[in-house]
Amino acid sequence: MExxxxxxxxxxxxxxxxxxxxxxxxxxxxIMATNQSPHGTIxxxxxxxxxxxRLGRVWYSEKEKGIWMSIILRPAFNIQSAPQITxxxxxxxxxxLKKMFDIDSKIKWPNDIxxxxxxxxxxxxxxxxxxxxxxxxxxxxxxxxxxxxQDVIKNKAISxxxxxxxxxxxxxxxxxxxxxxxxxxxxxxxxxxxxxxEEYIDVMxxxxxxxxxxxxxxxxxxxxxxxxxLVREEDGNFINVSSGEIKFLF
Ligand code: BTN
Numbered sequence: 001m002e003x004x005x006x007x008x009x010x011x012x013x014x015x016x017x018x019x020x021x022x023x024x025x026x027x028x029x030x031i032m033a034t035n036q037s038p039h040g041t042i043x044x045x046x047x048x049x050x051x052x053x054r055l056g057r058v059w060y061s062e063k064e065k066g067i068w069m070s071i072i073l074r075p076a077f078n079i080q081s082a083p084q085i086t087x088x089x090x091x092x093x094x095x096x097l098k099k100m101f102d103i104d105s106k107i108k109w110p111n112d113i114x115x116x117x118x119x120x121x122x123x124x125x126x127x128x129x130x131x132x133x134x135x136x137x138x139x140x141x142x143x144x145x146x147x148x149x150q151d152v153i154k155n156k157a158i159s160x161x162x163x164x165x166x167x168x169x170x171x172x173x174x175x176x177x178x179x180x181x182x183x184x185x186x187x188x189x190x191x192x193x194x195x196x197x198e199e200y201i202d203v204m205x206x207x208x209x210x211x212x213x214x215x216x217x218x219x220x221x222x223x224x225x226x227x228x229x230l231v232r233e234e235d236g237n238f239i240n241v242s243s244g245e246i247k248f249l250f
Contacts, residue, residue: 005172012040012071012182019043021063023050025070026126029137032072033128039074040182044174051141053122054111055245060153065145067170071181073136077189079127082136083243084193085185086111086125087227089138091196092180093121094203100176101164106205109220109229109246113142114205118158140177144168194225212247220246 007013015038022028022045029043045068048061061068075082090107097103097113097120105121106114113121124139143159145167160168187195201207201222209220211231218231221238228240 005175007175008179009040009182012185013042013178015041017041017043019045021045021047021049024048024052024139025068026052026124026137026139029070029072029139030126030128033135033137037072039072041072042069042178043072044069052124053141054124059122059124059141060150061141062147064170065143065147065159067140067142067144067174067177069174070137070139073138073185075134075136075189079129079131079134081192082127082134083110083125084188084227085136085138086123087193087200087223088184088188088196089123089125089140089181091200091203092177092184093123093140093142095184096173096176096180097160099180100173101160101168103160103163105203107200107203108205109223110227112205115158115160115163118156119143119153120158120160120163142173144170144173192225193227197223197225206248210249212249213241213244217249 025043025045047063048068051059051061053059087110090111093113094105094107097105103115108114111123112119121142126137127134129135143157146159146161149157206220211218211220216233218233221230221232224230224240228242231239231241
């Protein structure tokens with residue numbers, strides 16, 4: 001008999017707000033967070049008219065073609081560690097794709113999930129507040145179903161459906177993601193990112209590839225315990241990259 005996938009969380013997704021259409025689940029989450037929505041609140045939309053990605057990019061979010069959701073977190077840990085949640089969430093998505101569909105996806109540092117050299121999912125982590133009182137909105141976008149991609153992302157995007165050749169059940173993916181997120185987040189709170197480091201490096205997209213970053217040419221060598229990208233420059237010198245965009249030199 002098929003195993004039933006059920007929500008088995010204590011604090012995550014106990015409050016889920018579901019919309020047919022929103023401008024962005026991120027924007028709605030900020031409104032809800034400002035209105036005291038609790039830690040673990042989830043906002044999901046079938047369609048986004050103004051979905052956004054990192055670095056001010058547009059995130060195409062067609063109706064029922066993907067999972068467009070955001071999670072409100074009120075972390076107990078220091079705000080300095082907040083960016084690490086981007087990497088943690090990437091691992092959670094990677095694990096979910098492996099567990100449910102046996103897909104070996106790769107993580108392009110810090111937050112893109114790649115299948116066969118095309119982007120299938122992205123994570124957008126936004127922090128608001130000050131040192132003593134802040135919250136996080138973790139946005140997760142996963143292309144689940146085949147669509148006519150916009151010209152700018154044609155040949156660069158992929159969906160789960162295209163990989164597995166059948167239509168995945170979005171609700172089951174959402175439940176699995178939420179279960180996996182709570183488990184991993186609780187471990188992260190307890191032990192930090194270091195316990196995920198090896199796994200992250202194992203599934204990293206472009207390990208040892210040649211890249212360009214801030215006019216510097218180097219090779220991807222992994223991440224450090226804070227989630228910064230480790231790059232070996234051509235002269236053998238190692239640098240840690242904390243943010244920004246890397247360009248692959250194939
Ligand atoms: C990226 O790859 O740049 C991040 C993409 C994040 C997309 C998700 S979809 C749900 C949430 N709402 C948004 O407007 N963006 C995030």
